[in-house]
Amino acid sequence: MHYQTGFLNHFATEAVEGALPEGRNSPQRPAFGLYAEQFSTTAFTAPRVENRRSWLYRMRPTTAHGAFRPYNGARHLAAPDGSHTTPNRLRWDPLPMPESTVDFVDGIVTFGGNGDPSTSGIGIHLYAANATMDTRAFQNSDGEMLIVPQEGDLRIVTELGRMEISPGHIALIPAGMRFRVEIDGPVRGYVCENFGAPFRLPDLGPIGANGLANPRDFQTPVAWFEDRDEDFEIVQKFNGKLWTTTIDHSPFDVVAWHGNSAPYRYDLARFNTMNTVSFDHPDPSIFTVLTSPSDTPGTANCDFVIFPPRWMVGEDTFRPPWFHRNVMSEFMGLIHGVYDAKEGGGFVPGGASLHNQFNGHGPDADSTRKAMEVDLKPTKIEDTLAFMFESRAIIQTTDFAMNGGTLQPDYDACWEGFEKAKLPK
Numbered sequence: 001m002h003y004q005t006g007f008l009n010h011f012a013t014e015a016v017e018g019a020l021p022e023g024r025n026s027p028q029r030p031a032f033g034l035y036a037e038q039f040s041t042t043a044f045t046a047p048r049v050e051n052r053r054s055w056l057y058r059m060r061p062t063t064a065h066g067a068f069r070p071y072n073g074a075r076h077l078a079a080p081d082g083s084h085t086t087p088n089r090l091r092w093d094p095l096p097m098p099e100s101t102v103d104f105v106d107g108i109v110t111f112g113g114n115g116d117p118s119t120s121g122i123g124i125h126l127y128a129a130n131a132t133m134d135t136r137a138f139q140n141s142d143g144e145m146l147i148v149p150q151e152g153d154l155r156i157v158t159e160l161g162r163m164e165i166s167p168g169h170i171a172l173i174p175a176g177m178r179f180r181v182e183i184d185g186p187v188r189g190y191v192c193e194n195f196g197a198p199f200r201l202p203d204l205g206p207i208g209a210n211g212l213a214n215p216r217d218f219q220t221p222v223a224w225f226e227d228r229d230e231d232f233e234i235v236q237k238f239n240g241k242l243w244t245t246t247i248d249h250s251p252f253d254v255v256a257w258h259g260n261s262a263p264y265r266y267d268l269a270r271f272n273t274m275n276t277v278s279f280d281h282p283d284p285s286i287f288t289v290l291t292s293p294s295d296t297p298g299t300a301n302c303d304f305v306i307f308p309p310r311w312m313v314g315e316d317t318f319r320p321p322w323f324h325r326n327v328m329s330e331f332m333g334l335i336h337g338v339y340d341a342k343e344g345g346g347f348v349p350g351g352a353s354l355h356n357q358f359n360g361h362g363p364d365a366d367s368t369r370k371a372m373e374v375d376l377k378p379t380k381i382e383d384t385l386a387f388m389f390e391s392r393a394i395i396q397t398t399d400f401a402m403n404g405g406t407l408q409p410d411y412d413a414c415w416e417g418f419e420k421a422k423l424p425k
């Protein structure tokens with residue numbers, strides 16, 4: 001598979017020579033009888049630096065379809081209704097792999113979210129699937145989808161081209177874009193669905209012009225299409241619910257495109273991690289890969305943050321994450337290895353945790369004891385990759401999250417047994 005590089009570049013690509021118009025977007029007769037379609041993921045009048053749109057040249061207009069009807073698959077994809085929201089710290093075991101045949105769409109399980117699809121907020125989902133998609137495509141009209149695989153490779157076919165991702169990579173599918181997920185075996189992972197401002201790279205402030213996720217490491221597919229005249233199901237998520245319709249050809253019939261609203265992938269191993277070289281554990285915002293800002297400066301609708309392998313060198317420092325109460329709500333997942341705040345076990349690859357607004361969390365008793373006793377030589381935290389979806393709004397949980405069978409009953413117990421401080425008499 002081939003890629004174009006750079007974050008939010010204005011790309012131009014054609015799968016057939018001569019398919020991409022030169023010098024204009026909508027010529028009277030595009031080459032070969034293709035149809036021009038503008039795909040807008042920001043308002044026309046969004047400021048230039050925010051503006052995202054692409055021009056697609058396709059074999060048939062997207063408009064050629066009948067009415068969408070309610071879709072009854074994906075039984076655990078849900079919009080949280082607030083009835084299960086809790087201040088309690090929550091932790092989940094991984095989703096079991098499905099026993100029946102389940103593809104990526106039907107394998108999506110919503111754990112939580114906030115806001116609403118027509119303004120801002122996020123949806124938090126896990127997926128577990130074992131079947132590939134062929135004559136089926138998914139369109140999420142509610143938000144862009146940040147896919148974080150934990151187990152198994154995904155080949156993601158989108159209207160703008162194909163990309164492959166393995167655990168340790170992420171992929172981003174713009175809101176409204178059709179895609180299918182091809183797999184060769186069981187897969188599992190996480191999805192952050194973003195209803196707010198599209199994810200972008202964070203400002204670097206005093207860090208300077210380089211560092212964290214560098215723009216050139218983001219990869220966008222080149223144009224790719226298939227010419228298939230057979231029935232394809234389009235499943236659409238719209239206002240929290242799923243809808244379905246059938247068209248008589250493949251939706252992946254875009255022969256050429258140009259623009260800056262496009263899918264991309266990123267290898268998290270490329271993240272240029274910053275940390276202290278003196279003392280103290282810096283705020284985890286230094287590990288932000290992508291951010292969806294809200295209208296309050298510095299207060300994100302969603303930050304996507306990772307905890308990658310890194311050197312720990314802080315002197316006279318409690319090195320793991322400190323104890324914390326946070327106005328922002330924190331949902332975490334683990335791709336592989338051990339997370340340095342949870343050395344006592346229980347936070348396992350494929351599992352998840354939630355620390356909602358202002359509820360105390362931090363290192364478990366085991367990690368705390370070790371971190372206070374350890375000889376502070378430089379050490380490398382290796383073979384680990386955890387991440388966080390951090391949001392300004394309380395994360396509401398779903399019925400599945402609370403009653404679906406993976407919630408651990410005893411998470412609070414990991415913070416038992418701290419010795420009381422002894423004050424001088």
Ligand SMILES: O=C(O)Cc1cc(O)ccc1O
Nearest residue numbers: 284321322324330341361362
């Ligand atoms: O483990 C967590 O919950 C996330 C987290 C990480 C960190 O480095 C500092 C604080 C914090 O809450």
Ligand SMILES: [Fe+2]
Nearest residue numbers: 324326330361
């Ligand atoms: Fe925190």
